[in-house]
Amino acid sequence: DVDYISKLFAYAGICLFVWTMYIYGIGNFFSMLLSGSVRLGDEVSQENILGMSAAMIASVCIYNVITFKKYLYLIPIVLMVVLVAASGSRKAILILPVAFIGTLFLNNGFKKLWKTLLFIVIAVPVVIYILSLPAFSMINSRLEGLFDFLNDQGGDMSAQTRGLMTEYGIKWFFQKPILGHGLDCYKYLAYSVFGKYSYAHNNYIELLVDTGIIGTVFYYSIYIYLLRRLSVIFKKSRDRFAGLCIIILAIMLIQDIGVVSYITKTTYVYLGICYICIFRYGKRVSEGKEE
Numbered sequence: 001d002v003d004y005i006s007k008l009f010a011y012a013g014i015c016l017f018v019w020t021m022y023i024y025g026i027g028n029f030f031s032m033l034l035s036g037s038v039r040l041g042d043e044v045s046q047e048n049i050l051g052m053s054a055a056m057i058a059s060v061c062i063y064n065v066i067t068f069k070k071y072l073y074l075i076p077i078v079l080m081v082v083l084v085a086a087s088g089s090r091k092a093i094l095i096l097p098v099a100f101i102g103t104l105f106l107n108n109g110f111k112k113l114w115k116t117l118l119f120i121v122i123a124v125p126v127v128i129y130i131l132s133l134p135a136f137s138m139i140n141s142r143l144e145g146l147f148d149f150l151n152d153q154g155g156d157m158s159a160q161t162r163g164l165m166t167e168y169g170i171k172w173f174f175q176k177p178i179l180g181h182g183l184d185c186y187k188y189l190a191y192s193v194f195g196k197y198s199y200a201h202n203n204y205i206e207l208l209v210d211t212g213i214i215g216t217v218f219y220y221s222i223y224i225y226l227l228r229r230l231s232v233i234f235k236k237s238r239d240r241f242a243g244l245c246i247i248i249l250a251i252m253l254i255q256d257i258g259v260v261s262y263i264t265k266t267t268y269v270y271l272g273i274c275y276i277c278i279f280r281y282g283k284r285v286s287e288g289k290e291e
Contacts, residue, residue: 001280002241005273006064006073013057013076017083020044029086036137039088051089052255053266054080059099059251063244066103081130088138091258095251097127102250106234106243161194162201162258168193169205173212180212184263199263203256219262223249226274233281242281245274 021029023043032038041050058080061073084092100123104116131140145159172181172189181189186209187197200206207216227249234242248270252261261267 002244005241005244006060009057009060010073010076013054013061013080016044016050016053016057017076017079020050020083020086033082033086034134036134036141039138040086041083041089047087048089048091048259051084051087051092052095052259054083054087055089055092055095055099056248056251056270058084058096059247060244062096062099063103063247066100067107067240067243082135085135085139088142090139090142091255093136093139093143095255098251098254099247102247103243106246164194165190165198165200166202166205169200169202169209173205173208176212177208178212178214180208180210180215183210185210199260201258201260203259203261206260207262222271223253226271226278229278230274233278237281239277239281241277245277249274 020040024032024040029040032040039047041047044050045053058077061077061080064070064073065077081096084096101116101120104119108115130136142158168190169186172186175181186200186206189209190196190198190200200209204216207219211219227246230242230245230249233239234246252267252270255261
């Protein structure tokens with residue numbers, strides 16, 4: 001159930017934090033974090049993977065704090081926010097407000113929209129203060145680079161490179177829009193332009209180039225099916241497990257803008273959790289425990 005799944009996420013987060021401290025050393029880790037001059041995570045896995053994994057764990061914990069008032073989950077939230085700051089991942093830091101606002105909306109709905117807006121108004125100055133801390137200087141710098149790029153004011157090298165990857169990806173997609181160039185072909189096309197093998201840093205672009213419209217629609221039909229079923233379950237029974245799964249899927253769809261997820265194992269773990277929720281509800285209906 002939702003309590004069991006949430007505990008697994010929390011324990012995984014604590015283990016991830018402890019392992020990261022072991023790899024870097026506590027003193028060395030916080031020294032580099034506060035310097036704001038280097039991104040951490042490459043020694044553990046990869047900076048963005050560390051950041052987004054921590055952000056997903058924090059999102060599940062946020063859901064439990066808001067929905068069930070289980071304040072013990074604040075501990076893994078703090079630990080995961082530290083890892084997000086250390087990773088310097090722009091995508092990871094943007095996931096957290098999505099989880100916060102999404103959870104508030106699921107709990108309050110349209111009838112208590114004022115309550116959601118009130119929480120957001122209260123949270124904004126707190127978030128601004130936290131982001132002003134030295135530990136978040138790396139993320140702030142990278143966010144400024146991203147916003148400059150979006151406003152056609154240059155931006156940092158990372159944002160410019162990913163912009164080019166998306167631009168070429170769209171061009172390659174239109175060359176073979178129906179079936180695509182073939183699985184995992186984006187990196188070979190990228191090599192011909194950038195001189196190195198690289199994925200698209202965008203799941204939508206990667207799938208469109210590799211599998212075309214047919215493959216992309218087929219892949220995301222999984223998400224559409226899950227979201228439709230989970231929404232019906234949540235609407236009928238206010239099932240909290242279904243609510244958590246909706247938050248997880250929403251985060252996955254948003255983070256796909258900046259990561260290639262269809263090749264990662266954790267993607268299918270998350271999808272499997274959502275299927276378990278649907279199966280569990282169906283079993284309860286068949287046993288007469290739900291209408």
